Amino acid sequence: MIAPLMPTYGDRDIAFEKGEGPYLFASDGRRFLDFGGGIAVTALGHAHPGLVAALQDQAGRLWHTSNLYNIPNQERAGRRLTENSFADTVFFCNSGLEAIECGIKLVRKHYADKGEPERFRIITVEGCFHGRSLASIAASGQEKLYKGFGPVTEGFDQVAFGNLNEMRAAVTGETCAVLVEPVQGEGGIRPMSTDYLKGVREICDEFGLLMFLDEVQCGMGRTGKLFAYEWSGIRPDVMALAKGLGGGFPVGACLATEEAASGMVAGTHGSTFGGNPLATAVVNAVLDALLAEGFLDSVQARAADLHGRLEALAARYPDTILEVRGTGMMVGLRTGPANGEFVGELRRQGLLAVPAGENVVRLLPPLVVEDSHVGEAVGMVEGACREFAAAAA
Numbered sequence: 001m002i003a004p005l006m007p008t009y010g011d012r013d014i015a016f017e018k019g020e021g022p023y024l025f026a027s028d029g030r031r032f033l034d035f036g037g038g039i040a041v042t043a044l045g046h047a048h049p050g051l052v053a054a055l056q057d058q059a060g061r062l063w064h065t066s067n068l069y070n071i072p073n074q075e076r077a078g079r080r081l082t083e084n085s086f087a088d089t090v091f092f093c094n095s096g097l098e099a100i101e102c103g104i105k106l107v108r109k110h111y112a113d114k115g116e117p118e119r120f121r122i123i124t125v126e127g128c129f130h131g132r133s134l135a136s137i138a139a140s141g142q143e144k145l146y147k148g149f150g151p152v153t154e155g156f157d158q159v160a161f162g163n164l165n166e167m168r169a170a171v172t173g174e175t176c177a178v179l180v181e182p183v184q185g186e187g188g189i190r191p192m193s194t195d196y197l198k199g200v201r202e203i204c205d206e207f208g209l210l211m212f213l214d215e216v217q218c219g220m221g222r223t224g225k226l227f228a229y230e231w232s233g234i235r236p237d238v239m240a241l242a243k244g245l246g247g248g249f250p251v252g253a254c255l256a257t258e259e260a261a262s263g264m265v266a267g268t269h270g271s272t273f274g275g276n277p278l279a280t281a282v283v284n285a286v287l288d289a290l291l292a293e294g295f296l297d298s299v300q301a302r303a304a305d306l307h308g309r310l311e312a313l314a315a316r317y318p319d320t321i322l323e324v325r326g327t328g329m330m331v332g333l334r335t336g337p338a339n340g341e342f343v344g345e346l347r348r349q350g351l352l353a354v355p356a357g358e359n360v361v362r363l364l365p366p367l368v369v370e371d372s373h374v375g376e377a378v379g380m381v382e383g384a385c386r387e388f389a390a391a392a393a
Protein backbone atom coordinates (compact mmCIF):
# COMPACT_ATOMS: atom_id res chain seq x y z
CA MET A 1 0.00 0.00 0.00
CA ILE A 2 1.35 3.39 -0.92
CA ALA A 3 2.26 5.68 1.96
CA PRO A 4 0.20 8.83 2.52
CA LEU A 5 3.31 10.75 1.44
CA MET A 6 4.20 9.92 -2.15
CA PRO A 7 7.31 7.79 -1.78
CA THR A 8 9.62 9.83 -4.00
CA TYR A 9 12.24 10.33 -1.30
CA GLY A 10 13.21 6.90 0.02
CA ASP A 11 13.44 6.16 3.74
CA ARG A 12 13.45 9.09 6.09
CA ASP A 13 14.25 7.79 9.52
CA ILE A 14 14.88 10.93 11.49
CA ALA A 15 12.84 14.02 12.33
CA PHE A 16 13.97 17.26 13.87
CA GLU A 17 11.98 19.49 16.11
CA LYS A 18 14.23 22.44 16.71
CA GLY A 19 17.16 24.23 15.18
CA GLU A 20 19.58 26.72 16.65
CA GLY A 21 22.41 28.22 14.60
CA PRO A 22 24.37 25.32 13.09
CA TYR A 23 22.64 22.71 15.29
CA LEU A 24 19.56 20.57 14.79
CA PHE A 25 17.80 18.73 17.59
CA ALA A 26 16.05 15.46 16.77
CA SER A 27 12.74 14.50 18.36
CA ASP A 28 14.59 11.83 20.40
CA GLY A 29 16.80 14.53 21.93
CA ARG A 30 19.97 13.93 19.91
CA ARG A 31 21.90 17.02 18.77
CA PHE A 32 23.50 17.24 15.31
CA LEU A 33 25.86 19.71 13.73
CA ASP A 34 24.09 20.51 10.47
CA PHE A 35 26.61 20.67 7.63
CA GLY A 36 23.97 19.67 5.10
CA GLY A 37 22.00 22.85 5.62
CA GLY A 38 18.81 21.47 4.06
CA ILE A 39 21.00 21.12 0.99
CA ALA A 40 22.66 24.52 0.98
CA VAL A 41 19.49 26.32 2.02
CA THR A 42 19.88 27.39 5.65
CA ALA A 43 22.78 29.68 4.82
CA LEU A 44 22.45 31.59 8.08
CA GLY A 45 21.82 28.53 10.22
CA HIS A 46 18.58 27.77 12.00
CA ALA A 47 16.36 30.29 13.79
CA HIS A 48 18.60 33.23 12.87
CA PRO A 49 17.23 36.12 14.97
CA GLY A 50 17.19 38.58 12.05
CA LEU A 51 15.31 36.20 9.80
CA VAL A 52 12.87 35.16 12.50
CA ALA A 53 12.10 38.79 13.34
CA ALA A 54 11.58 39.73 9.67
CA LEU A 55 9.21 36.83 9.10
CA GLN A 56 7.28 37.32 12.35
CA ASP A 57 6.88 41.01 11.75
CA GLN A 58 5.59 40.49 8.22
CA ALA A 59 3.40 37.53 9.27
CA GLY A 60 1.52 39.74 11.71
CA ARG A 61 0.76 42.34 9.04
CA LEU A 62 0.24 40.86 5.58
CA TRP A 63 0.97 37.49 3.95
CA HIS A 64 -0.14 37.71 0.39
CA THR A 65 -1.64 40.09 -2.13
CA SER A 66 -0.56 38.62 -5.53
CA ASN A 67 1.53 40.27 -8.17
CA LEU A 68 -1.47 42.28 -9.32
CA TYR A 69 -0.27 44.83 -6.80
CA ASN A 70 2.99 46.44 -5.89
CA ILE A 71 4.87 44.52 -3.18
CA PRO A 72 7.29 46.89 -1.42
CA ASN A 73 9.42 44.10 0.10
CA GLN A 74 9.83 42.62 -3.38
CA GLU A 75 10.81 45.98 -4.88
CA ARG A 76 13.43 46.48 -2.20
CA ALA A 77 14.83 42.96 -2.58
CA GLY A 78 14.94 43.33 -6.35
CA ARG A 79 16.71 46.67 -6.12
CA ARG A 80 19.29 45.30 -3.68
CA LEU A 81 19.98 42.21 -5.80
CA THR A 82 20.54 44.35 -8.89
CA GLU A 83 22.69 46.86 -6.98
CA ASN A 84 24.93 44.02 -5.85
CA SER A 85 25.20 42.03 -9.07
CA PHE A 86 25.59 42.27 -12.85
CA ALA A 87 21.81 42.33 -13.23
CA ASP A 88 19.38 45.12 -14.02
CA THR A 89 16.17 43.25 -13.30
CA VAL A 90 14.82 40.36 -11.17
CA PHE A 91 11.87 37.99 -11.41
CA PHE A 92 10.91 36.35 -8.11
CA CYS A 93 9.58 32.81 -7.96
CA ASN A 94 9.46 30.05 -5.35
CA SER A 95 12.17 27.52 -6.14
CA GLY A 96 15.31 26.75 -8.07
CA LEU A 97 13.62 25.03 -10.97
CA GLU A 98 11.27 27.96 -11.41
CA ALA A 99 14.23 30.33 -11.56
CA ILE A 100 15.81 28.10 -14.22
CA GLU A 101 12.51 27.86 -16.10
CA CYS A 102 12.22 31.65 -16.13
CA GLY A 103 15.78 31.92 -17.45
CA ILE A 104 15.11 29.38 -20.21
CA LYS A 105 12.02 31.30 -21.29
CA LEU A 106 13.89 34.58 -21.08
CA VAL A 107 16.83 33.56 -23.28
CA ARG A 108 14.53 32.01 -25.89
CA LYS A 109 12.25 35.05 -25.91
CA HIS A 110 15.21 37.36 -26.32
CA TYR A 111 16.05 35.82 -29.70
CA ALA A 112 12.45 35.24 -30.76
CA ASP A 113 11.81 38.96 -30.33
CA LYS A 114 14.91 39.74 -32.38
CA GLY A 115 13.43 37.78 -35.25
CA GLU A 116 15.47 34.63 -34.61
CA PRO A 117 12.94 32.19 -33.13
CA GLU A 118 14.97 29.27 -34.51
CA ARG A 119 17.59 30.05 -31.88
CA PHE A 120 16.15 28.21 -28.90
CA ARG A 121 18.79 25.59 -28.04
CA ILE A 122 20.81 25.81 -24.84
CA ILE A 123 24.17 24.18 -24.21
CA THR A 124 24.59 22.56 -20.79
CA VAL A 125 27.49 20.75 -19.12
CA GLU A 126 27.74 17.07 -18.24
CA GLY A 127 27.21 16.46 -14.53
CA CYS A 128 24.91 19.47 -14.15
CA PHE A 129 21.67 19.60 -12.20
CA HIS A 130 19.09 22.27 -12.87
CA GLY A 131 15.96 20.96 -11.16
CA ARG A 132 13.02 18.67 -11.79
CA SER A 133 10.63 20.42 -14.17
CA LEU A 134 10.17 18.86 -17.61
CA ALA A 135 12.51 21.48 -19.10
CA SER A 136 15.11 21.34 -16.35
CA ILE A 137 15.37 17.52 -16.38
CA ALA A 138 16.01 17.82 -20.11
CA ALA A 139 18.63 20.50 -19.42
CA SER A 140 20.30 18.24 -16.86
CA GLY A 141 20.59 15.61 -19.57
CA GLN A 142 20.70 12.68 -17.16
CA GLU A 143 18.65 9.64 -18.00
CA LYS A 144 17.96 8.90 -14.33
CA LEU A 145 16.13 12.25 -14.17
CA TYR A 146 14.15 12.19 -17.43
CA LYS A 147 13.50 8.51 -18.11
CA GLY A 148 9.81 7.58 -18.06
CA PHE A 149 8.50 11.11 -18.23
CA GLY A 150 7.59 11.18 -21.88
CA PRO A 151 9.30 12.92 -24.75
CA VAL A 152 12.35 14.78 -23.52
CA THR A 153 11.84 18.51 -23.89
CA GLU A 154 13.64 19.68 -27.03
CA GLY A 155 16.38 22.22 -27.04
CA PHE A 156 19.29 21.13 -24.88
CA ASP A 157 22.73 20.00 -26.01
CA GLN A 158 25.21 18.69 -23.50
CA VAL A 159 29.01 18.96 -23.63
CA ALA A 160 31.78 17.45 -21.49
CA PHE A 161 32.79 19.11 -18.24
CA GLY A 162 35.61 21.62 -18.62
CA ASN A 163 35.86 21.21 -22.39
CA LEU A 164 35.67 24.57 -24.19
CA ASN A 165 36.52 23.10 -27.60
CA GLU A 166 33.57 20.78 -27.39
CA MET A 167 31.36 23.68 -26.30
CA ARG A 168 32.51 25.80 -29.22
CA ALA A 169 31.90 22.93 -31.63
CA ALA A 170 28.39 22.42 -30.23
CA VAL A 171 27.27 25.96 -31.11
CA THR A 172 24.94 26.04 -34.12
CA GLY A 173 22.67 28.61 -35.70
CA GLU A 174 19.98 27.35 -33.31
CA THR A 175 21.93 28.00 -30.11
CA CYS A 176 20.75 30.86 -27.91
CA ALA A 177 22.56 30.35 -24.60
CA VAL A 178 25.03 28.42 -22.47
CA LEU A 179 23.81 27.33 -19.04
CA VAL A 180 26.41 26.41 -16.40
CA GLU A 181 26.74 26.02 -12.64
CA PRO A 182 29.95 27.83 -11.60
CA VAL A 183 30.30 25.09 -8.99
CA GLN A 184 28.38 21.91 -9.76
CA GLY A 185 26.62 20.89 -6.56
CA GLU A 186 24.65 17.68 -7.12
CA GLY A 187 27.29 16.63 -9.65
CA GLY A 188 29.83 16.30 -6.83
CA ILE A 189 31.11 19.77 -5.85
CA ARG A 190 32.95 20.38 -9.09
CA PRO A 191 34.10 24.00 -9.40
CA MET A 192 34.55 25.40 -12.88
CA SER A 193 37.91 27.12 -13.15
CA THR A 194 38.20 30.87 -13.63
CA ASP A 195 39.76 30.26 -17.05
CA TYR A 196 36.88 28.01 -18.03
CA LEU A 197 34.23 30.57 -17.06
CA LYS A 198 36.17 33.26 -18.93
CA GLY A 199 36.29 30.91 -21.92
CA VAL A 200 32.53 30.37 -21.76
CA ARG A 201 32.06 34.14 -21.70
CA GLU A 202 34.30 34.44 -24.78
CA ILE A 203 32.36 31.77 -26.65
CA CYS A 204 29.10 33.54 -25.78
CA ASP A 205 30.49 36.85 -27.00
CA GLU A 206 31.94 35.34 -30.16
CA PHE A 207 28.69 33.67 -31.21
CA GLY A 208 26.27 36.20 -29.73
CA LEU A 209 24.90 33.81 -27.09
CA LEU A 210 23.58 34.64 -23.65
CA MET A 211 25.58 33.35 -20.68
CA PHE A 212 23.17 31.87 -18.14
CA LEU A 213 24.51 30.83 -14.73
CA ASP A 214 22.80 28.49 -12.32
CA GLU A 215 23.82 29.81 -8.89
CA VAL A 216 20.89 28.15 -7.15
CA GLN A 217 23.32 26.25 -4.93
CA CYS A 218 26.62 28.17 -5.16
CA GLY A 219 25.21 31.71 -4.95
CA MET A 220 24.27 33.85 -1.94
CA GLY A 221 27.63 33.85 -0.19
CA ARG A 222 28.22 30.10 -0.37
CA THR A 223 31.64 30.48 -2.03
CA GLY A 224 32.66 33.45 0.13
CA LYS A 225 31.53 36.07 -2.37
CA LEU A 226 27.91 37.06 -2.79
CA PHE A 227 27.89 35.29 -6.16
CA ALA A 228 30.29 32.61 -7.37
CA TYR A 229 30.81 34.28 -10.76
CA GLU A 230 32.54 37.21 -9.00
CA TRP A 231 35.66 35.05 -8.50
CA SER A 232 36.17 34.84 -12.26
CA GLY A 233 35.75 38.53 -13.01
CA ILE A 234 33.20 37.85 -15.75
CA ARG A 235 29.61 39.04 -15.85
CA PRO A 236 26.84 36.70 -16.99
CA ASP A 237 23.66 37.82 -18.74
CA VAL A 238 21.22 35.72 -16.74
CA MET A 239 21.42 33.98 -13.34
CA ALA A 240 19.15 31.72 -11.32
CA LEU A 241 19.11 31.87 -7.50
CA ALA A 242 17.15 30.00 -4.85
CA LYS A 243 18.38 27.76 -1.99
CA GLY A 244 20.24 30.25 0.26
CA LEU A 245 18.21 33.21 -0.99
CA GLY A 246 15.52 32.73 1.65
CA GLY A 247 17.65 30.96 4.25
CA GLY A 248 14.95 28.27 4.50
CA PHE A 249 11.94 30.22 3.32
CA PRO A 250 10.99 29.01 -0.19
CA VAL A 251 11.96 31.64 -2.73
CA GLY A 252 13.84 31.78 -6.02
CA ALA A 253 14.87 34.52 -8.40
CA CYS A 254 15.93 34.93 -11.99
CA LEU A 255 18.27 37.88 -12.54
CA ALA A 256 19.10 39.35 -15.93
CA THR A 257 20.56 42.31 -17.71
CA GLU A 258 18.17 44.74 -19.36
CA GLU A 259 19.35 43.57 -22.79
CA ALA A 260 18.88 39.85 -22.05
CA ALA A 261 15.43 40.43 -20.54
CA SER A 262 14.28 42.57 -23.45
CA GLY A 263 11.49 40.15 -24.36
CA MET A 264 10.00 39.79 -20.88
CA VAL A 265 7.24 42.35 -21.14
CA ALA A 266 3.92 42.38 -19.27
CA GLY A 267 2.03 39.10 -19.67
CA THR A 268 4.99 36.96 -20.76
CA HIS A 269 5.62 35.32 -17.39
CA GLY A 270 4.16 35.23 -13.92
CA SER A 271 3.71 33.49 -10.61
CA THR A 272 0.92 33.55 -8.04
CA PHE A 273 3.18 33.25 -5.03
CA GLY A 274 6.49 34.49 -6.45
CA GLY A 275 8.11 37.18 -4.34
CA ASN A 276 5.22 37.47 -1.91
CA PRO A 277 5.52 39.73 1.16
CA LEU A 278 6.65 36.93 3.48
CA ALA A 279 9.31 35.53 1.14
CA THR A 280 10.76 38.90 0.23
CA ALA A 281 10.79 40.11 3.84
CA VAL A 282 13.11 37.17 4.50
CA VAL A 283 15.22 37.80 1.37
CA ASN A 284 15.86 41.32 2.66
CA ALA A 285 16.88 39.96 6.07
CA VAL A 286 19.24 37.46 4.38
CA LEU A 287 20.77 40.31 2.38
CA ASP A 288 21.16 42.38 5.57
CA ALA A 289 23.32 39.60 6.99
CA LEU A 290 25.34 38.78 3.87
CA LEU A 291 26.02 42.42 2.98
CA ALA A 292 27.08 43.39 6.50
CA GLU A 293 30.62 44.79 6.57
CA GLY A 294 33.19 41.99 6.84
CA PHE A 295 30.69 39.11 6.80
CA LEU A 296 31.85 37.49 3.58
CA ASP A 297 35.51 38.00 4.55
CA SER A 298 34.92 35.98 7.67
CA VAL A 299 33.15 33.29 5.62
CA GLN A 300 36.26 33.07 3.43
CA ALA A 301 38.59 32.85 6.41
CA ARG A 302 36.59 30.13 8.08
CA ALA A 303 36.19 28.21 4.85
CA ALA A 304 39.96 28.30 4.27
CA ASP A 305 40.45 26.89 7.75
CA LEU A 306 37.91 24.12 7.11
CA HIS A 307 39.55 23.16 3.80
CA GLY A 308 43.03 23.18 5.38
CA ARG A 309 42.00 20.97 8.26
CA LEU A 310 40.21 18.53 5.97
CA GLU A 311 43.25 18.38 3.68
CA ALA A 312 45.39 17.50 6.68
CA LEU A 313 42.93 14.76 7.59
CA ALA A 314 42.93 13.42 4.04
CA ALA A 315 46.73 13.20 4.20
CA ARG A 316 46.41 11.01 7.29
CA TYR A 317 43.58 8.83 5.95
CA PRO A 318 44.38 8.65 2.22
CA ASP A 319 42.30 5.49 1.68
CA THR A 320 39.22 7.01 3.26
CA ILE A 321 39.34 10.59 1.94
CA LEU A 322 40.68 10.43 -1.60
CA GLU A 323 40.24 14.10 -2.34
CA VAL A 324 39.04 17.33 -0.76
CA ARG A 325 37.52 19.68 -3.28
CA GLY A 326 35.26 22.65 -3.65
CA THR A 327 35.39 26.26 -2.73
CA GLY A 328 34.24 28.33 0.23
CA MET A 329 31.53 26.70 2.29
CA MET A 330 30.93 24.18 -0.47
CA VAL A 331 33.19 21.27 0.32
CA GLY A 332 33.32 17.85 -1.32
CA LEU A 333 35.06 14.83 0.15
CA ARG A 334 35.58 12.10 -2.43
CA THR A 335 35.61 9.03 -0.22
CA GLY A 336 37.05 5.54 -0.55
CA PRO A 337 34.01 4.01 1.13
CA ALA A 338 30.61 4.47 -0.54
CA ASN A 339 29.56 8.08 0.10
CA GLY A 340 26.19 6.96 1.50
CA GLU A 341 27.98 4.85 4.11
CA PHE A 342 30.31 7.70 4.96
CA VAL A 343 27.34 10.05 5.39
CA GLY A 344 25.75 7.42 7.64
CA GLU A 345 28.87 7.18 9.79
CA LEU A 346 29.10 10.97 10.01
CA ARG A 347 25.54 11.00 11.23
CA ARG A 348 26.40 8.46 13.93
CA GLN A 349 29.20 10.84 14.93
CA GLY A 350 26.69 13.70 15.09
CA LEU A 351 27.43 15.48 11.81
CA LEU A 352 24.88 15.88 9.02
CA ALA A 353 26.24 15.86 5.46
CA VAL A 354 24.78 15.13 2.01
CA PRO A 355 25.90 12.71 -0.70
CA ALA A 356 26.55 13.98 -4.24
CA GLY A 357 27.75 12.62 -7.59
CA GLU A 358 31.18 10.99 -8.13
CA ASN A 359 30.98 9.35 -4.70
CA VAL A 360 31.38 12.69 -2.97
CA VAL A 361 30.22 13.65 0.51
CA ARG A 362 29.06 17.26 0.54
CA LEU A 363 29.66 19.57 3.48
CA LEU A 364 27.58 22.74 3.20
CA PRO A 365 27.96 24.46 6.55
CA PRO A 366 25.90 27.50 7.40
CA LEU A 367 27.89 30.63 6.61
CA VAL A 368 27.69 31.64 10.27
CA VAL A 369 29.80 28.76 11.62
CA GLU A 370 32.51 29.72 14.08
CA ASP A 371 35.95 28.22 14.66
CA SER A 372 34.57 25.94 17.35
CA HIS A 373 32.01 24.47 14.92
CA VAL A 374 34.69 23.89 12.29
CA GLY A 375 36.79 22.12 14.89
CA GLU A 376 33.84 20.05 16.04
CA ALA A 377 32.98 19.04 12.47
CA VAL A 378 36.55 18.11 11.56
CA GLY A 379 36.73 16.05 14.77
CA MET A 380 33.66 14.10 13.68
CA VAL A 381 35.01 13.58 10.16
CA GLU A 382 38.14 12.26 11.81
CA GLY A 383 36.03 9.98 13.99
CA ALA A 384 34.40 8.57 10.86
CA CYS A 385 37.81 8.09 9.18
CA ARG A 386 39.01 6.17 12.23
CA GLU A 387 35.96 3.87 12.08
CA PHE A 388 36.57 3.07 8.40
CA ALA A 389 40.31 2.59 8.95
CA ALA A 390 39.62 0.21 11.85
CA ALA A 391 37.08 -1.74 9.80
CA ALA A 392 39.58 -2.09 6.95
CA ALA A 393 42.47 -3.19 9.20
Ligand SMILES: *Cc1c(COP(=O)(O)O)cnc(C)c1O
Nearest residue numbers: 095096097129130131185216217
Ligand atom coordinates in the same frame (compact mmCIF):
# COMPACT_ATOMS: atom_id res chain seq x y z
C1 LIG B 1 18.73 22.50 -6.04
C2 LIG B 1 19.13 23.00 -7.37
C3 LIG B 1 18.17 23.30 -8.37
C4 LIG B 1 16.71 23.04 -8.18
O1 LIG B 1 16.16 23.77 -7.13
P1 LIG B 1 14.70 23.35 -6.56
O2 LIG B 1 14.39 24.44 -5.59
O3 LIG B 1 14.85 22.02 -5.93
O4 LIG B 1 13.78 23.33 -7.71
C5 LIG B 1 18.63 23.83 -9.55
N1 LIG B 1 19.92 24.05 -9.77
C6 LIG B 1 20.86 23.77 -8.84
C7 LIG B 1 22.30 24.06 -9.13
C8 LIG B 1 20.51 23.22 -7.62
O5 LIG B 1 21.44 22.91 -6.71
